Amino acid sequence: MEKRKILFVCPYPFDEAPSQRFRFEQYLSILQKHGYLYRFAPFLNLKAWNILYKSGNSIQKLLWLKISFLKRLVLLCQLRPYHYIFIHREASPIGPPVFEWIIHFIWRKKIIYDFDDAIWLEDPNEKGSWKARIKWKSKVRSICKWSYKVSCGNEYLGEFARKFNNYVIINPTTINTDYHKEMVVSKPNKIVIGWTGTHSTMQYLTPLLAILDKLSEEYDFELRVISNQKPDYDVNYMHFIPWRKLTEIKDLNQLDIGIMPLTDDIWSQGKCGFKLLQYMAIKKPIVASPVGVNKKIIDESQAGFSAESKEEWEKALSELLTDHALRNQLGKNGENYVKNNYSVQSNQETFLRLFSELA
Known part of the structure; x- marks a missing residue:
């Protein structure tokens, strides 16, 4: 029997962002044990990640954004082997859901859409700014509609997703208790x-x-x-x-x-x-x-x-x-x-x- 293949499309490099680490990265070994193969496809590589959220370096940031979008275009030509496309938050951090549209309507792939924040809302820190406008928050509704299943971190997020998709699974952000546990350490005297x-x-x-x-x-x-x-x-x-x-x-x-x-x-x-x-x-x-x-x-x-x-x-x-x-x-x-x-x-x-x- 052919092993099922999963493509993980996500914003950040492997093992760097908490949302990715605790939503799906720590399950990758479990997927392998159950006979799945997977590929990891972040929008940002480690070099881009290390400069994008720091002040300055505007030219380098624009260059890395162009490179990241080009990589996404190349990725769209490589989707044939995959049974499922797992999208964490979005395929790209700015602009309309072009990649998701192509994955659903052209490739006819099964999208599993995952999010753990109210990402359809403007961040209070960015409300009314140019950042809020280019993030195209309305795309969350569209991606929910196009998805095979939607994975939400809590019931509040699930209620939103159910307006657009009948197959919503409440998948909480979890802890690997074999790693994340009590240990003896030296502590301050207070x-x-x-x-x-x-x-x-x-x-x-x-x-x-x-x-x-x-x-x-x-x-x-x-x-x-x-x-x-x-x-x-x-x-x-x-x-x-x-x-x-x-x-x-x-x-x-x-x-x-x-x-x-x-x-x-x-x-x-x-x-x-x-x-x-x-x-x-x-x-x-x-x-x-x-x-x-x-x-x-x-x-x-x-x-x-x-x-x-x-x-x-x-x-x-x-x-x-x-x-x-x-x-x-x-x-x-x-x-x-x-x-x-x-x-x-x-x-x-x-x-x-x-x-x-x-x-």
């Missing part, structure tokens, strides 16, 4: 409140600084920020750690409390709560804004506290800063919940169902 994420989500941390300033007058703690860019503010209790793949688990294990503040808007409703899952997988208690799937995760896991108001944030953090036994118990609750509900192992059958034939 409690560490931690936040991890990319520079694009750092805006959610800023409103919390006034609360942390107040708490720092009473408690001796450290705010540890793990990100690809340093925050544009500096406070005496903050310690910045550049995100590195090789040390990410060690760095996370140095935290005592994990936080995930969000604004309550339609963009944040699409978030998949991944920061919380990272903290919980390594037995860290959590405090988070009860927005979107965050509320479900906190309520079901009993791994921490929801906090909306300044008073709720202050109360939750104060309790965790002073109660070691509580931190341990909530941490154990979170670890068990992730293993049973948001691990690669627990979600394996759901992921494989994306590539099964419709009845």
Whole structure:
């Protein structure tokens, strides 16, 4: 029997972007074990990825964008062997869905469309800008219509996709608990409140600084920020750690409390709560804004506290800063919940169902 072939069409190089790593890259070995062959086709190569989101280098950026579009055109001539075309977010970051249209209408290939954010909405940071216009957000609706199946990170995203496609699978962003787990590390002599994420989500941390300033007058703690860019503010209790793949688990294990503040808007409703899952997988208690799937995760896991108001944030953090036994118990609750509900192992059958034939 001929092995089924999957082409993964995605924005970023392999093993570089969290959305790709935790949505499908960590399942590639499982696909191989089940008899699938695959090819990885990112829009950006590593050189382009390393300069595109940094300031300056405008000429080089334009050159790499041209090269990336040319590679996509070449790819369109190489689709014949593939049974499924798995598209994560989009085939190209700007412009209309030309590649997806050709894949569906010319090649008649089965598209599996995957996304883990409300990518049909304008990013609040870019609203009304030229960046928002060239991203062509309306294409998400079209790609959903043309897809064989749609893979969504949570129910909110799934509700949107079901308006355009009858075959929507809620495929949560998951943790590889064999790799992402508690480990013994050397720690500071103070409690560490931690936040991890990319520079694009750092805006959610800023409103919390006034609360942390107040708490720092009473408690001796450290705010540890793990990100690809340093925050544009500096406070005496903050310690910045550049995100590195090789040390990410060690760095996370140095935290005592994990936080995930969000604004309550339609963009944040699409978030998949991944920061919380990272903290919980390594037995860290959590405090988070009860927005979107965050509320479900906190309520079901009993791994921490929801906090909306300044008073709720202050109360939750104060309790965790002073109660070691509580931190341990909530941490154990979170670890068990992730293993049973948001691990690669627990979600394996759901992921494989994306590539099964419709009845």
